[in-house]
Amino acid sequence: MSIAKHYETGETLPEDVYLKLLAARTFRAGSLSLRQIKFATVDLELHSKYVPGGSETIYDVDQRVSKRTQVIPPLPEDRFLCSFSHIFAGGYAAGYYSYKWAEVLSAFEDAGLDDKKDSEAKPLVANHRHRSTVEKMSSESELEEFFAAAEKEDQKRFSEKYNYDFIKEVPLEGRYEWVRFKP
Secondary structure (H helix, E strand, O other): OOOOEOOOOOOEOOHHHHHHHHHHOOOOHHHHHHHHHHHHHHHHHHHHOOOOOOOOOHHHHHHHHHHHHOOOOOOOOOOHHHHOHHHHOOOOOOOOOHHHHHHHHHHHHHOOOOOOOOOOHHHHHHHHHHHHOHHHOOOHHHHHHHHHHHHHHHHHHHHHHHOEEOOOOEEOOOOOOOOOOOO
């Protein structure tokens, strides 16, 4: 097997280790899928059935859904929803299920089970997909400009917030008095 070599001896990766790596690739894939299903179900339940001030809290909804979707139930004091920003601050609004839906559609297409039965149509579809995505992507220089501008904006924001020049690595005059700390 030539995918890896020992850094000192140059010995190649044994075949049995390589096969174990391949087998480990899908280890706990079902658990990860259940996790996504839980997130999607909680999202949909909270946006479609939950009644604020009703008999069930958002945490009760989370626990109820977890009992149906998790192998190991969460602790009663679990407050995962406090950090589940996808559905509350991220703009998904009952759309988290789209992750799993996208996986299903992708699996159908990969297996050739999509609605394009004619194998001659596949190159046309791929060509269209290439034109509609890759060709519309930004050039390398456009990406560099974008990230340079974003970095400059971040530096300005952090300098204003922390009174510190992160480029020169020196304190700035301002709201704070900088005192050297000796550990």
